[in-house]
Amino acid sequence: METVLRSKSREVVIGPDQPTRIIGERINPTGKKLLAESLAKKDMSRIKRLAEEQVAAGAAILDVNVGAAGVNEVELLPMAVQAVMEVTDVPLCLDSANAQALRAALEVYEGKALINSVNGEEASLGRVLPLAREFGAAVIGLTMDERGIPKTAQERLEVAQKIVERAEAMGIPREDILIDCLALAVGADTTAGLVALEAIRLVRQALGVNMTLGVSNISFGLPDREEINEVFLAMALGCGVNAPIVNPAQACKTVLIADLLLGRDEYAMRYIRYCRAQKAASS
C-alpha cells in the first residue's frame, strides 16, 4: 500500500518497499522561544531556515506547526506554508488542531498535502475527514478518542480501524491514511514504549496502512534523550513505522541503517554513499 504526497514539483511515495521517509519535526514553536517570538511578529525567516536545514539533513516531508499562545493559526499557518514553499520543494505536513487553520493552509498549498491530524473522536472525524476529501489530501490518524489514549495495543488498533473505516466510507482511500500509534513518556509510564510498539505491529498487520510516529515524546523528562529516541526509532522502524516524525539531523543515519537492516538498501549502496559524504564533509 503506497501513500503518494506531492509538492508543486516533487512526488514522495511512502510504502513498505520504499526507503523510510523522514517527516521533519522542527517547524514547531513548542519549547522554542525564539521561533515563537518570531512567529508572533509574522517573521518567517526562522521557519525558512529550519525548512532548508531539515531538507539538507534528509527530511523527505516537512511538518509545519505554528501553534503557540497568542498566535492566530488561521492567519499564520497559510503564511508559514507559503514561506516554506518558497525555499523548498518537499511535500508538507500541515499540523494544527484547528480545522479552520488546516482549511486555510490547504487552500494555499500547491500539491497533495498530509494533514496532521485526525483522531477517533467524533468531533475530529467530522471536522477533519471532510477536509481531506475536499482537498484530496492524505491524513495522519492518531489512535485516541473521547476516552483519551487507550492503555492497550488492542484498543489502539480499534481506534485505528474506526478511523480507516470512517475515511473509506467517505471515499478517502485507505492508502491516504497514515496511523500514529502514539508514544507517551516512558519515564512516567513504564509500559509506554511496549504498548506503542505492539500497537504498531498490530495496526500494520491488521490494516496494512503506512505508519508514522512522533518519536521524541518517549524520552520526555529523562537524561540523554537523543540516545533513547534513537533506540526507540530503530525498534519502531523494525515494527513497521515508515514515515517517522523526527529531527532529521539526529535521525537520518539511524534511518539509513534501519533501511539497510530491513532489506531496503541493496548492496548497502545508499548507506555507503551517506558515510562517504559524511567523511568528505568532515575532512
Next chain:
Amino acid sequence: METVLRSKSREVVIGPDQPTRIIGERINPTGKKLLAESLAKKDMSRIKRLAEEQVAAGAAILDVNVGAAGVNEVELLPMAVQAVMEVTDVPLCLDSANAQALRAALEVYEGKALINSVNGEEASLGRVLPLAREFGAAVIGLTMDERGIPKTAQERLEVAQKIVERAEAMGIPREDILIDCLALAVGADTTAGLVALEAIRLVRQALGVNMTLGVSNISFGLPDREEINEVFLAMALGCGVNAPIVNPAQACKTVLIADLLLGRDEYAMRYIRYCRAQKAASS
C-alpha cells in the same frame, strides 16, 4: 520460560520478564592477534583482563572461546575457563566447535554452564546434546543444518523446532535451549537483517524459548560498524532476543534503553542510575 545459569556463587536468570542479559563476546581470538599469541603461549593474563573488563562494563555472562590456528582446544579451553573463574563469578558460555574441548571445559566448570553451540546437523545433535544432558548445562542452538543456513525465516524456525524437539526427547528441558537465529553480513546479502529479525519473531512466538544472537556479524565489511550493530541490536531486542552476544562496553547503554522501552525498567530507575554513574565517572 526462564533459563537459569550458575557460577559457583551466582545465579543468572534469562527470561522475557527479566532484564536483558549481556553475554560478553570479547574472549575470542578471531581477529585478535595479541590474544591468539598469548593463548599459543598458554598465557592467561589477557583473558583474565578481558573477563574483568567485560563484567565491569555490564556483562552478565562471559563467552569463552580459544579457537585459533595451532591451538589445542581440548587442553586450552579448560585452562581458560579456570582462569576466568579465578577473576570473576559470572556464569560462563563455553564456546567451541570441538565436543572434546567442550567436555574438558564442562569437567572443570563449577556451576551450570551455557554450551555454545549445537546446530541442526545430525552430527552436532549427536555430539553436543548428550553433553548438555550429562552436565546439566543449557545450550545455544544455531538455526543451521546440513544444508547450511536457510534463506528463509520459516526454514530457520523449522531447524529451531528440530533442535528443541531432539533436546526434549533426551530429557533436556526446553528452557535450557537458547536459539540463535544467525545474523549474516548485510553488506553481502541485502535480506540478512530482515530474515534474521523475522526468524527471531517466529521462533519466539512458536517455541517460547529464550533467544540469543551474535550481533556483530551483521556489519561485516561496512563502515561505522558499531553504529550498525547498535541499531540491529535495538531491533533484535525489540523482536525478542534477550541474551545477546555483544561487546558490553559498546552495547550496555543500548541494552538499558531497550529494557526501558520494552517495559522492563520501572520508573526508568536502572537507566537513570546508569546515566548518573556515567556522569560521575566522567566528571
